[in-house]
Amino acid sequence: MPSSHQGNVNTESVDNYLKAILALIGPEERRVSSTSLANRLGVAPASVTNMLQKLAASPLPFVEYERHRGVHLSAAGKRRALEVLRHHRLIETFLYEVLDYPLEEVHEEAERLEHFISERFEERIAAKLGHPKFDPHGHCIPAMDGKMPKQNSKPLTDLDEQGSFIVDSVSDRNALLLKQLRAHGIIPGAQLQVANSSPDDFVLRTGSDSKALRLSRDLAGAVRVRPAH
Amino acid sequence: MPSSHQGNVNTESVDNYLKAILALIGPEERRVSSTSLANRLGVAPASVTNMLQKLAASPLPFVEYERHRGVHLSAAGKRRALEVLRHHRLIETFLYEVLDYPLEEVHEEAERLEHFISERFEERIAAKLGHPKFDPHGHCIPAMDGKMPKQNSKPLTDLDEQGSFIVDSVSDRNALLLKQLRAHGIIPGAQLQVANSSPDDFVLRTGSDSKALRLSRDLAGAVRVRPAH
DNA sequence: CTAATAATTTAGGCATGACTAAATATCGTC
DNA sequence: GACGATATTTAGTCATGCCTAAATTATTAG
Ligand SMILES: [Mn+2]
Ligand SMILES: [Mn+2]
Ligand SMILES: [Mn+2]
Ligand SMILES: [Mn+2]
Numbered sequence: 001m002p003s004s005h006q007g008n009v010n011t012e013s014v015d016n017y018l019k020a021i022l023a024l025i026g027p028e029e030r031r032v033s034s035t036s037l038a039n040r041l042g043v044a045p046a047s048v049t050n051m052l053q054k055l056a057a058s059p060l061p062f063v064e065y066e067r068h069r070g071v072h073l074s075a076a077g078k079r080r081a082l083e084v085l086r087h088h089r090l091i092e093t094f095l096y097e098v099l100d101y102p103l104e105e106v107h108e109e110a111e112r113l114e115h116f117i118s119e120r121f122e123e124r125i126a127a128k129l130g131h132p133k134f135d136p137h138g139h140c141i142p143a144m145d146g147k148m149p150k151q152n153s154k155p156l157t158d159l160d161e162q163g164s165f166i167v168d169s170v171s172d173r174n175a176l177l178l179k180q181l182r183a184h185g186i187i188p189g190a191q192l193q194v195a196n197s198s199p200d201d202f203v204l205r206t207g208s209d210s211k212a213l214r215l216s217r218d219l220a221g222a223v224r225v226r227p228a229h
Numbered sequence: 230m231p232s233s234h235q236g237n238v239n240t241e242s243v244d245n246y247l248k249a250i251l252a253l254i255g256p257e258e259r260r261v262s263s264t265s266l267a268n269r270l271g272v273a274p275a276s277v278t279n280m281l282q283k284l285a286a287s288p289l290p291f292v293e294y295e296r297h298r299g300v301h302l303s304a305a306g307k308r309r310a311l312e313v314l315r316h317h318r319l320i321e322t323f324l325y326e327v328l329d330y331p332l333e334e335v336h337e338e339a340e341r342l343e344h345f346i347s348e349r350f351e352e353r354i355a356a357k358l359g360h361p362k363f364d365p366h367g368h369c370i371p372a373m374d375g376k377m378p379k380q381n382s383k384p385l386t387d388l389d390e391q392g393s394f395i396v397d398s399v400s401d402r403n404a405l406l407l408k409q410l411r412a413h414g415i416i417p418g419a420q421l422q423v424a425n426s427s428p429d430d431f432v433l434r435t436g437s438d439s440k441a442l443r444l445s446r447d448l449a450g451a452v453r454v455r456p457a458h
Numbered sequence: 459c460t461a462a463t464a465a466t467t468t469a470g471g472c473a474t475g476a477c478t479a480a481a482t483a484t485c486g487t488c
Numbered sequence: 489g490a491c492g493a494t495a496t497t498t499a500g501t502c503a504t505g506c507c508t509a510a511a512t513t514a515t516t517a518g
Binding site: 238240242272273275276279280283296297 | 474475476477478479482483484
């Protein structure tokens with residue numbers, strides 16, 4: 001029999017729904033629509049509705065859901081989502097630091113393993129890594145209690161001024177883009193001089209290299225920066 | 230859609246069936262009965278029949294199966310079973326050596342993770358460990374090509390002579406027994422002086438300790454030894 | 459304020475991998 | 489060689505998580 005009849009279940013699928021909701025609510029904690037979840041998860045909208053109804057109907061629901069009005073995480077749902085996110089980012093850090101994975105390959109492996117490691121595994125790799133606060137993409141690793149400091153970085157595509165910036169983080173969702181960024185020296189911590197930019201062309205130079213770089217919108221959108229204070 | 234319609238699928242469940250068959254055929258490669266598989270896997274006999282029919286019916290079958298006459302692995306099935314076994318034992322070694330797990334806890338974690346790691350992960354931990362030949366229980370790790378040297382050890386319960394023996398391996402399937410064995414210093418490589426033994430009581434002394442030990446049948450059954458040459 | 463459009467939900471199905479109960483085949487014994 | 493015990497298979501069901509097509513609800517433009 002499954003772990004509980006009508007209770008909270010923790011399958012890979014449920015984990016992925018919760019993580020997707022957490023990612024889409026943003027810092028303002030907006031409600032999330034079925035369609036945006038369907039897009040993010042690569043499933044049909046009807047499948048999302050189905051799952052949200054199940055998640056909302058359990059005795060200790062992971063989400064609050066009203067038909068046609070979107071969904072948000074309950075306290076239990078947020079706790080679980082942050083737990084899985086912590087797994088993901090610790091595993092990424094571990095693959096990068098201990099197993100010498102190339103940066104652009106850690107995400108895919110972490111995306112699978114995050115659902116299957118034990119609490120002991122989590123604790124042991126965290127200890128081995130010295131309880132890191134950031135993963136190799138520059139993303140913050142949620143603490144054991146779920147706490148996560150607010151980020152004050154912006155996508156490179158959202159800057160309203162030119163100037164000197166530090167790369168805060170790079171997106172882990174597209175291995176190809178990530179590899180290209182890395183080839184340009186754009187990794188967390190790198191210094192950037194951002195010059196004039198059109199909607200489709202982002203011109204900048206890196207600390208190391210003196211010749212100017214032009215990033216496509218796709219590439220630039222995968223980079224978050226903060227002012228070089 | 231699933232990875233292939235009517236083709237070979239590689240789910241956790243299929244992996245576990247193949248591994249169980251590999252374990253049960255023994256060195257003589259006997260056919261395996263549905264009931265013994267059902268016992269080992271903790272599922273109903275009818276579920277086994279169902280799965281075996283599916284595994285046998287695919288275009289590149291993992292097993293050869295005839296009703297009422299048991300099952301054995303096809304070449305493809307054996308390849309996959311050894312691949313999963315290699316994962317299992319490499320992961321156990323990794324947990325023990327790199328993450329400092331207690332011996333009796335590595336099995337459960339490996340049992341889950343073995344199905345989800347990539348070939349890259351397998352290769353990286355093997356390299357990190359220096360391509361080990363044995364896991365921490367003393368079990369042989371199949372090579373990448375599936376080769377595995379034949380073992381010439383015997384269960385402590387099957388000895389027909391007294392004398393001096395080396396612990397070859399200990400079973401990983403019961404954490405409690407394993408912990409007790411470890412407490413008695415019975416780990417792979419340990420020296421044992423085996424004295425007279427009744428069917429239910431195995432009397433021996435370890436290299437380190439001078440006072441005699443009595444092992445229950447359960448405990449003794451979990452230990453394989455070879456003559457101290 | 460209504461009508462078209464877009465978003466969402468409902469209804470009905472499918473594959474996987476379990477289960478139980480009932481039917482059937484095999485085996486050991488006499 | 490028949491008979492009862494045991495092993496195995498068949499038949500029918502269920503939960504999960506996905507799908508498509510059809511219905512419904514919400515939103516937006518005129
Ligand atoms: Mn995932
Ligand atoms: Mn990351
Ligand atoms: Mn397993
Ligand atoms: Mn082992």
